[in-house]
Amino acid sequence: MDVLQAHLVRARASGGVFARSVAQPPWGLRLPGTIQLAVHAVIQGRLWLWLDDPRSPLELAPGDLALVRGGPDHFIAHKPNAPCLPPEQFQARHADDERASAHGANVFLCGAYVLSGDVGRGLLEALPPILSLSAAADDPLHDVIGLLSSELAASAPGQQTVLDRLLDVLLVLAIRACFQRSEHAPRWYQASADPRLGPALSAMHADPARPWTVPELAAVSGLSRAAFARIFQLALGEAPMQYLTEWRMTLARDHLRAGELTLAQIGARTGYASPYAFAAAFRRHHGVPPGQWRHKEMTSPGEPTMR
Known part of the structure; x- marks a missing residue:
């Protein structure tokens, strides 16, 4: 058993919260720091992500993925420093956007990966506060993001199980890509x-x-x-x-x-x-x-x- 597998086999998703959002600008979403690991994947349009300081935002384009570790609140929006709403207010404000014209809208996946136990926490601590990855068309991450988007657009039996397993694959691929960058890899x-x-x-x-x-x-x-x-x-x-x-x-x-x-x-x-x-x-x-x-x-x- 390789060491990464030993950590991952005991840190599987269970009941992960995930949603596909369509939002017409102006929009902004504030997510609490109590989320252990937030996941954002961009399907259409560009968006901006930042932690406490909106003067240092990270731009995300279609195909990009960001993992955000728990700690401070973090924010995503159509432009830097835009006003941001908590999830319930954001969903209520943009509930009709998906039925409206898709022209100019941002489409993104947003969710929370729920890990348990010290093995899961050990993995989180090995990640940087924000991990940003770009998934090329031939990258397996690109395929997983597409599958997640398709699954969220449907409503089929066993959906939560499918989402959990796709989240598992997403996390493994993202962590592997992160750790291959030597500056982020833990000693083990x-x-x-x-x-x-x-x-x-x-x-x-x-x-x-x-x-x-x-x-x-x-x-x-x-x-x-x-x-x-x-x-x-x-x-x-x-x-x-x-x-x-x-x-x-x-x-x-x-x-x-x-x-x-x-x-x-x-x-x-x-x-x-x-x-x-x-x-x-x-x-x-x-x-x-x-x-x-x-x-x-x-x-x-x-x-x-x-x-």
Whole structure:
């Protein structure tokens, strides 16, 4: 299992909010920063996107895609610094625009990708605040945007499932394109492409329950123990066992939130020989035992989303 897949397989869309909008200028839309990951794709016309400062807008043309990470509110409009309405008022104001003449209208897809758990948050944190991509006609992103637009224009059974899976594909393609730009790629992604480290990283993510040792991981990568440990530390900023423990704890937190497994089962899936060993490791890492952590998470209010 490659490292990106290990993150994505646990970060699938579920009930993502998505819509196809047609708006005659003047128009502007304000979207709240509570949205984990907003997605905008331009079908027709040009629009502008900005965060807090309208003096530094990003222009988007037909075929362009933008992903906006949660944080501050963000704005899209037919021109920079245009007045922007919240989603409900925007929809009411432009409800009749699709039935009017399409000449001069902006057509765009706008939505929210809902991720859950620490694995999903880890992916979001690896993205820049705004990721802008241009999809050429032969780019798979172009095809996915077209499929999303067609699906949203129809009303067929199972539409939400289709939208969720298309959003999954859209996110994978966008993240892959983003990380191929070295200035945006997180350390773990860059290291996974290094033939000296990639095999060991893939092995850890494929079988986190295995009682790995540094010599075993070094052998997977075809290096001596000392060389492997040194290269790993330089590339990822932490020792191999520290990286493995962090990943195991990330998986453990997601399992605890899901509430479907016992503590013993979670411990076994994350590489601990007994519930006691798992509880001790979790407590060292988080300051509280896993059962107490789970109870607190289940009784705390969830993250707000655009619903």
